[in-house]
Amino acid sequence: MTVIGTQIDSDRRLLSFQNYEEYLDSLMTPADICYFKSSKTARQLAELGYRCTGETLSEESFYRRLQIVRDLLFPVHRHYELTSEFVSPASTLMKELALRERANRLRILSTIIFIRRFITKLQFEESAYIDFYDRLKSEDWLPYYRGEKKLSPLKRDLAYYHWRMGKTYLNETRNYVPIIDPKRGLLFKNIHDRQVITVDPTAISPGVQTTRVRVHCPFYEHVILYDHVIRSKITYDN
Template sequence: MAALPQWMLHSGNQIDGDRWLVEFKTYEEYLDFLVTPTDLKNLRSTHIAQTIAELGYRSAGETLTREQFNTRRERVVEMFNPTRKSHVLCAGRHPDFENVVLQELGTRERANRVGLLATIIFVRALTPAGHEVSGYVDYAHRLNTEDWMPFFQGKKRLWPRPNDLGYYHWRAGISRSNHSPNFKVIIDPERGLLFQNKYDRKVVCVDPSRAPGQNTTREVLKTNDYKQFVVYDHVVRRRS
């Protein structure tokens, strides 16, 4: 059995560690869990005991803020019991892909749809006339703005567009860079092209000679369908 991708390990560890939060329906129930019988006896006030717990005095580890609790609890629920229509998986209807690109994109589809993962795809391909076109694609954004069933049915290829994160048409000399709902484009004088995630503000570096960044992995896919196909998987850490 093939080893799990690093993004799956990071995401899975976080989700598994937060699954216990589902036991609490509200933030107040979570705080009550942290309150001890001794607290109630000495303080004689549930509200004061909850406040002390919220400040972190009744937890051996991290005490979550209300926003952290709601965000992390929601992510666990969405991961294991997705309810929104936008989370219906296109790849789920075609599970046995022989094409490595479809396999890898299908594996990442759900995590990108629910916001656990923000994948950037670098594509180099040739037009029918033999001209090279390349670009950086915000996978989650594309999933939310177009029908991916033709892609996973093998009827359509992923193609870089001028409105993607990055786009370059070599023959025409056209170069574009655009912000997306998930990433901000940054041009750094030393590291070159960077993409900053808008949710956790972590930076993805696409220079292959450098580390891709915190909570980010880089994987090159071997395929004959494209001149080059690289996926940058960024595990999103929501800001508190």
């Protein structure tokens, strides 16, 4: 099972601080206080990034990211229903998607599912790139999580390909616009932050704020999840 390495996941540590001053204090050492003789001066240096090898948050970023984590973990009002909340996912893929459902519904994370399957009885192969959020909004996922129904490629998905007939279907979804680039091949542009996701397996990176995870599932020939952290505020829809 994958632990999603998103910004939200790493920002959980911010919950331990009551305010920005406490956050800056955590970056300092007793030697800093002793040397500078002033906690104010030591905090100023910490804020400038001199006491941290990683990212040092500005005051604005600290409170903004702290609020995002609080809203995610302790929502006052839910504008969504979490289908996987009281279900034991029946397959590896469903376990992975259950991990991502809340973040996708909150529009913090946008996951593209690539699946390729071979249908033995009909002797043909089909594949699709699926906008997870788009399918969450248009289908009942309880049968999928329970294993009563298999997730299948659809012609209305973000991208669909029928291998025997050689037919391709491209569709705009709630999160993405498909693009055919003459050099880079098939790309997906996120309509919220305008970042481009590259699905070429030979590419060094799938894109900015995007990770690629291979999932081994016996029901499919090939499964890859592309997790994109959305960097802009989104107005929730129905």
